[in-house]
Amino acid sequence: MVKSTFLNLPAEKQARITQALLHEFSRVPLATAQVAPIIKQAQIARGAFYKYFTDLTDAYQYLYQLALADIHQDLNFSKALTAKDYILLITNFLSGTKNSPYYDFIRLSVTQNDYFLRLHSPMKQLASKDWAVATLCHEAIFACFLEPQHQELYLARLEEALTTFLKGV
Structure with a gap:
Protein backbone atom coordinates (compact mmCIF):
# COMPACT_ATOMS: atom_id res chain seq x y z
CA MET A 1 0.00 0.00 0.00
CA VAL A 2 1.06 3.58 -0.55
CA LYS A 3 3.54 4.70 2.10
CA SER A 4 2.81 7.41 4.66
CA THR A 5 5.64 9.52 3.19
CA PHE A 6 3.50 9.96 0.07
CA LEU A 7 0.36 10.76 2.05
CA ASN A 8 2.28 13.42 4.00
CA LEU A 9 3.41 15.25 0.84
CA PRO A 10 1.89 18.62 -0.05
CA ALA A 11 -1.28 18.20 -2.12
CA GLU A 12 0.32 19.76 -5.21
CA LYS A 13 3.18 17.25 -5.22
CA GLN A 14 0.80 14.33 -4.60
CA ALA A 15 -1.31 15.51 -7.53
CA ARG A 16 1.74 15.79 -9.81
CA ILE A 17 2.87 12.25 -8.93
CA THR A 18 -0.67 10.88 -9.27
CA GLN A 19 -0.98 12.51 -12.70
CA ALA A 20 2.31 10.92 -13.77
CA LEU A 21 1.06 7.52 -12.56
CA LEU A 22 -2.19 8.01 -14.44
CA HIS A 23 -0.32 8.91 -17.61
CA GLU A 24 1.96 5.85 -17.48
CA PHE A 25 -0.70 3.34 -16.43
CA SER A 26 -3.16 4.68 -19.02
CA ARG A 27 -0.57 4.26 -21.75
CA VAL A 28 0.80 0.76 -21.14
CA PRO A 29 -0.22 -2.38 -19.23
CA LEU A 30 1.23 -2.84 -15.76
CA ALA A 31 3.53 -5.61 -17.01
CA THR A 32 5.38 -3.18 -19.28
CA ALA A 33 5.08 0.01 -17.22
CA GLN A 34 8.31 1.64 -16.08
CA VAL A 35 9.37 3.94 -13.26
CA ALA A 36 11.48 6.19 -15.54
CA PRO A 37 8.58 7.95 -17.35
CA ILE A 38 6.75 8.42 -14.05
CA ILE A 39 9.66 10.07 -12.24
CA LYS A 40 10.46 12.21 -15.28
CA GLN A 41 6.91 13.55 -15.58
CA ALA A 42 6.49 13.92 -11.81
CA GLN A 43 9.89 15.60 -11.53
CA ILE A 44 11.05 13.40 -8.66
CA ALA A 45 14.12 11.26 -8.08
CA ARG A 46 13.94 7.49 -8.53
CA GLY A 47 14.76 7.07 -4.84
CA ALA A 48 11.81 9.30 -3.92
CA PHE A 49 9.48 7.05 -5.91
CA TYR A 50 10.51 4.12 -3.72
CA LYS A 51 9.99 6.21 -0.58
CA TYR A 52 6.38 6.70 -1.67
CA PHE A 53 5.62 3.26 -3.14
CA THR A 54 7.09 -0.20 -2.63
CA ASP A 55 7.14 -0.85 -6.39
CA LEU A 56 5.15 -0.23 -9.57
CA THR A 57 2.43 -2.65 -8.48
CA ASP A 58 2.00 -0.69 -5.25
CA ALA A 59 1.73 2.57 -7.21
CA TYR A 60 -0.74 0.93 -9.59
CA GLN A 61 -2.86 -0.32 -6.71
CA TYR A 62 -2.91 3.17 -5.18
CA LEU A 63 -4.13 4.65 -8.47
CA TYR A 64 -6.65 1.85 -8.98
CA GLN A 65 -8.22 2.45 -5.56
CA LEU A 66 -8.28 6.20 -6.22
CA ALA A 67 -10.01 5.70 -9.58
CA LEU A 68 -12.62 3.30 -8.21
CA ALA A 69 -13.39 5.61 -5.29
CA ASP A 70 -13.92 8.46 -7.74
CA ILE A 71 -16.06 6.46 -10.20
CA HIS A 72 -17.98 4.31 -7.68
CA GLN A 73 -19.07 7.18 -5.42
CA ASP A 74 -22.69 6.09 -5.28
CA LEU A 75 -22.37 2.40 -4.37
CA ASN A 76 -24.76 1.31 -1.65
CA PHE A 77 -24.89 -2.35 -0.64
CA SER A 78 -27.07 -1.86 2.43
CA LYS A 79 -29.90 -3.86 0.83
CA ALA A 80 -30.13 -6.98 -1.27
CA LEU A 81 -29.70 -6.02 -4.90
CA THR A 82 -31.92 -7.12 -7.76
CA ALA A 83 -30.79 -7.81 -11.31
CA LYS A 84 -31.99 -4.32 -12.28
CA ASP A 85 -29.93 -2.81 -9.44
CA TYR A 86 -26.79 -4.52 -10.74
CA ILE A 87 -27.48 -3.33 -14.29
CA LEU A 88 -27.95 0.22 -13.03
CA LEU A 89 -24.68 0.04 -11.07
CA ILE A 90 -22.79 -1.26 -14.10
CA THR A 91 -24.39 1.30 -16.42
CA ASN A 92 -23.45 4.07 -13.99
CA PHE A 93 -19.92 2.67 -13.72
CA LEU A 94 -19.49 2.52 -17.50
CA SER A 95 -20.85 6.02 -18.06
CA GLY A 96 -18.91 7.35 -15.07
CA THR A 97 -15.76 5.83 -16.49
CA LYS A 98 -16.36 7.32 -19.95
CA ASN A 99 -16.66 10.78 -18.41
CA SER A 100 -13.66 10.32 -16.16
CA PRO A 101 -9.98 11.17 -16.51
CA TYR A 102 -9.46 7.53 -15.53
CA TYR A 103 -11.10 6.09 -18.68
CA ASP A 104 -7.94 4.85 -20.41
CA PHE A 105 -6.55 3.58 -17.12
CA ILE A 106 -9.71 1.61 -16.29
CA ARG A 107 -9.99 0.31 -19.87
CA LEU A 108 -6.42 -1.03 -19.69
CA SER A 109 -7.06 -2.38 -16.20
CA VAL A 110 -10.08 -4.34 -17.36
CA THR A 111 -8.72 -5.52 -20.71
CA GLN A 112 -4.97 -5.91 -20.08
CA ASN A 113 -4.38 -6.12 -16.33
CA ASP A 114 -7.03 -8.67 -15.44
CA TYR A 115 -4.44 -10.85 -13.72
CA PHE A 116 -3.66 -7.97 -11.35
CA LEU A 117 -7.32 -7.34 -10.63
CA ARG A 118 -7.90 -11.01 -9.80
CA LEU A 119 -4.77 -11.23 -7.65
CA HIS A 120 -5.72 -8.19 -5.56
CA SER A 121 -9.46 -8.78 -5.54
CA PRO A 122 -11.51 -9.28 -2.39
CA MET A 123 -13.55 -11.88 -4.32
CA LYS A 124 -11.78 -14.70 -2.47
CA GLN A 125 -13.72 -13.72 0.64
CA LEU A 126 -17.13 -13.53 -1.02
CA ALA A 127 -19.90 -15.99 -0.36
CA SER A 128 -20.64 -18.29 -3.32
CA LYS A 129 -23.68 -16.35 -4.52
CA ASP A 130 -21.92 -12.99 -4.29
CA TRP A 131 -18.86 -14.41 -6.05
CA ALA A 132 -21.02 -15.72 -8.92
CA VAL A 133 -22.81 -12.38 -9.32
CA ALA A 134 -19.52 -10.44 -9.18
CA THR A 135 -17.96 -12.75 -11.76
CA LEU A 136 -20.88 -12.29 -14.15
CA CYS A 137 -20.87 -8.52 -13.65
CA HIS A 138 -17.12 -8.20 -14.18
CA GLU A 139 -17.29 -10.35 -17.31
CA ALA A 140 -20.02 -8.08 -18.68
CA ILE A 141 -17.91 -5.00 -17.91
CA PHE A 142 -14.96 -6.62 -19.71
CA ALA A 143 -17.14 -7.31 -22.76
CA CYS A 144 -18.48 -3.73 -22.73
CA PHE A 145 -14.95 -2.32 -22.77
CA LEU A 146 -13.89 -4.63 -25.59
CA GLU A 147 -17.00 -3.97 -27.68
CA LEU A 158 -26.46 -10.04 -17.96
CA GLU A 159 -29.83 -8.88 -16.65
CA GLU A 160 -31.50 -12.03 -17.97
CA ALA A 161 -28.83 -14.26 -16.40
CA LEU A 162 -28.91 -12.44 -13.06
CA THR A 163 -32.71 -12.47 -12.93
CA THR A 164 -32.72 -16.24 -13.45
CA PHE A 165 -29.83 -16.83 -11.05
CA LEU A 166 -31.13 -14.61 -8.24
CA LYS A 167 -34.59 -16.21 -8.39
CA GLY A 168 -33.04 -19.62 -7.89
CA VAL A 169 -30.90 -18.64 -4.90
Whole structure:
Protein backbone atom coordinates (compact mmCIF):
# COMPACT_ATOMS: atom_id res chain seq x y z
CA MET A 1 0.00 0.00 0.00
CA VAL A 2 1.06 3.58 -0.55
CA LYS A 3 3.54 4.70 2.10
CA SER A 4 2.81 7.41 4.66
CA THR A 5 5.64 9.52 3.19
CA PHE A 6 3.50 9.96 0.07
CA LEU A 7 0.36 10.76 2.05
CA ASN A 8 2.28 13.42 4.00
CA LEU A 9 3.41 15.25 0.84
CA PRO A 10 1.89 18.62 -0.05
CA ALA A 11 -1.28 18.20 -2.12
CA GLU A 12 0.32 19.76 -5.21
CA LYS A 13 3.18 17.25 -5.22
CA GLN A 14 0.80 14.33 -4.60
CA ALA A 15 -1.31 15.51 -7.53
CA ARG A 16 1.74 15.79 -9.81
CA ILE A 17 2.87 12.25 -8.93
CA THR A 18 -0.67 10.88 -9.27
CA GLN A 19 -0.98 12.51 -12.70
CA ALA A 20 2.31 10.92 -13.77
CA LEU A 21 1.06 7.52 -12.56
CA LEU A 22 -2.19 8.01 -14.44
CA HIS A 23 -0.32 8.91 -17.61
CA GLU A 24 1.96 5.85 -17.48
CA PHE A 25 -0.70 3.34 -16.43
CA SER A 26 -3.16 4.68 -19.02
CA ARG A 27 -0.57 4.26 -21.75
CA VAL A 28 0.80 0.76 -21.14
CA PRO A 29 -0.22 -2.38 -19.23
CA LEU A 30 1.23 -2.84 -15.76
CA ALA A 31 3.53 -5.61 -17.01
CA THR A 32 5.38 -3.18 -19.28
CA ALA A 33 5.08 0.01 -17.22
CA GLN A 34 8.31 1.64 -16.08
CA VAL A 35 9.37 3.94 -13.26
CA ALA A 36 11.48 6.19 -15.54
CA PRO A 37 8.58 7.95 -17.35
CA ILE A 38 6.75 8.42 -14.05
CA ILE A 39 9.66 10.07 -12.24
CA LYS A 40 10.46 12.21 -15.28
CA GLN A 41 6.91 13.55 -15.58
CA ALA A 42 6.49 13.92 -11.81
CA GLN A 43 9.89 15.60 -11.53
CA ILE A 44 11.05 13.40 -8.66
CA ALA A 45 14.12 11.26 -8.08
CA ARG A 46 13.94 7.49 -8.53
CA GLY A 47 14.76 7.07 -4.84
CA ALA A 48 11.81 9.30 -3.92
CA PHE A 49 9.48 7.05 -5.91
CA TYR A 50 10.51 4.12 -3.72
CA LYS A 51 9.99 6.21 -0.58
CA TYR A 52 6.38 6.70 -1.67
CA PHE A 53 5.62 3.26 -3.14
CA THR A 54 7.09 -0.20 -2.63
CA ASP A 55 7.14 -0.85 -6.39
CA LEU A 56 5.15 -0.23 -9.57
CA THR A 57 2.43 -2.65 -8.48
CA ASP A 58 2.00 -0.69 -5.25
CA ALA A 59 1.73 2.57 -7.21
CA TYR A 60 -0.74 0.93 -9.59
CA GLN A 61 -2.86 -0.32 -6.71
CA TYR A 62 -2.91 3.17 -5.18
CA LEU A 63 -4.13 4.65 -8.47
CA TYR A 64 -6.65 1.85 -8.98
CA GLN A 65 -8.22 2.45 -5.56
CA LEU A 66 -8.28 6.20 -6.22
CA ALA A 67 -10.01 5.70 -9.58
CA LEU A 68 -12.62 3.30 -8.21
CA ALA A 69 -13.39 5.61 -5.29
CA ASP A 70 -13.92 8.46 -7.74
CA ILE A 71 -16.06 6.46 -10.20
CA HIS A 72 -17.98 4.31 -7.68
CA GLN A 73 -19.07 7.18 -5.42
CA ASP A 74 -22.69 6.09 -5.28
CA LEU A 75 -22.37 2.40 -4.37
CA ASN A 76 -24.76 1.31 -1.65
CA PHE A 77 -24.89 -2.35 -0.64
CA SER A 78 -27.07 -1.86 2.43
CA LYS A 79 -29.90 -3.86 0.83
CA ALA A 80 -30.13 -6.98 -1.27
CA LEU A 81 -29.70 -6.02 -4.90
CA THR A 82 -31.92 -7.12 -7.76
CA ALA A 83 -30.79 -7.81 -11.31
CA LYS A 84 -31.99 -4.32 -12.28
CA ASP A 85 -29.93 -2.81 -9.44
CA TYR A 86 -26.79 -4.52 -10.74
CA ILE A 87 -27.48 -3.33 -14.29
CA LEU A 88 -27.95 0.22 -13.03
CA LEU A 89 -24.68 0.04 -11.07
CA ILE A 90 -22.79 -1.26 -14.10
CA THR A 91 -24.39 1.30 -16.42
CA ASN A 92 -23.45 4.07 -13.99
CA PHE A 93 -19.92 2.67 -13.72
CA LEU A 94 -19.49 2.52 -17.50
CA SER A 95 -20.85 6.02 -18.06
CA GLY A 96 -18.91 7.35 -15.07
CA THR A 97 -15.76 5.83 -16.49
CA LYS A 98 -16.36 7.32 -19.95
CA ASN A 99 -16.66 10.78 -18.41
CA SER A 100 -13.66 10.32 -16.16
CA PRO A 101 -9.98 11.17 -16.51
CA TYR A 102 -9.46 7.53 -15.53
CA TYR A 103 -11.10 6.09 -18.68
CA ASP A 104 -7.94 4.85 -20.41
CA PHE A 105 -6.55 3.58 -17.12
CA ILE A 106 -9.71 1.61 -16.29
CA ARG A 107 -9.99 0.31 -19.87
CA LEU A 108 -6.42 -1.03 -19.69
CA SER A 109 -7.06 -2.38 -16.20
CA VAL A 110 -10.08 -4.34 -17.36
CA THR A 111 -8.72 -5.52 -20.71
CA GLN A 112 -4.97 -5.91 -20.08
CA ASN A 113 -4.38 -6.12 -16.33
CA ASP A 114 -7.03 -8.67 -15.44
CA TYR A 115 -4.44 -10.85 -13.72
CA PHE A 116 -3.66 -7.97 -11.35
CA LEU A 117 -7.32 -7.34 -10.63
CA ARG A 118 -7.90 -11.01 -9.80
CA LEU A 119 -4.77 -11.23 -7.65
CA HIS A 120 -5.72 -8.19 -5.56
CA SER A 121 -9.46 -8.78 -5.54
CA PRO A 122 -11.51 -9.28 -2.39
CA MET A 123 -13.55 -11.88 -4.32
CA LYS A 124 -11.78 -14.70 -2.47
CA GLN A 125 -13.72 -13.72 0.64
CA LEU A 126 -17.13 -13.53 -1.02
CA ALA A 127 -19.90 -15.99 -0.36
CA SER A 128 -20.64 -18.29 -3.32
CA LYS A 129 -23.68 -16.35 -4.52
CA ASP A 130 -21.92 -12.99 -4.29
CA TRP A 131 -18.86 -14.41 -6.05
CA ALA A 132 -21.02 -15.72 -8.92
CA VAL A 133 -22.81 -12.38 -9.32
CA ALA A 134 -19.52 -10.44 -9.18
CA THR A 135 -17.96 -12.75 -11.76
CA LEU A 136 -20.88 -12.29 -14.15
CA CYS A 137 -20.87 -8.52 -13.65
CA HIS A 138 -17.12 -8.20 -14.18
CA GLU A 139 -17.29 -10.35 -17.31
CA ALA A 140 -20.02 -8.08 -18.68
CA ILE A 141 -17.91 -5.00 -17.91
CA PHE A 142 -14.96 -6.62 -19.71
CA ALA A 143 -17.14 -7.31 -22.76
CA CYS A 144 -18.48 -3.73 -22.73
CA PHE A 145 -14.95 -2.32 -22.77
CA LEU A 146 -13.89 -4.63 -25.59
CA GLU A 147 -17.00 -3.97 -27.68
CA PRO A 148 -18.69 -0.78 -26.46
CA GLN A 149 -20.96 -0.80 -29.50
CA HIS A 150 -22.61 -3.95 -28.06
CA GLN A 151 -23.03 -2.66 -24.50
CA GLU A 152 -26.83 -2.89 -24.60
CA LEU A 153 -26.66 -6.51 -25.75
CA TYR A 154 -24.21 -7.50 -23.00
CA LEU A 155 -26.20 -5.73 -20.29
CA ALA A 156 -29.49 -7.27 -21.47
CA ARG A 157 -27.86 -10.71 -21.44
CA LEU A 158 -26.46 -10.04 -17.96
CA GLU A 159 -29.83 -8.88 -16.65
CA GLU A 160 -31.50 -12.03 -17.97
CA ALA A 161 -28.83 -14.26 -16.40
CA LEU A 162 -28.91 -12.44 -13.06
CA THR A 163 -32.71 -12.47 -12.93
CA THR A 164 -32.72 -16.24 -13.45
CA PHE A 165 -29.83 -16.83 -11.05
CA LEU A 166 -31.13 -14.61 -8.24
CA LYS A 167 -34.59 -16.21 -8.39
CA GLY A 168 -33.04 -19.62 -7.89
CA VAL A 169 -30.90 -18.64 -4.90
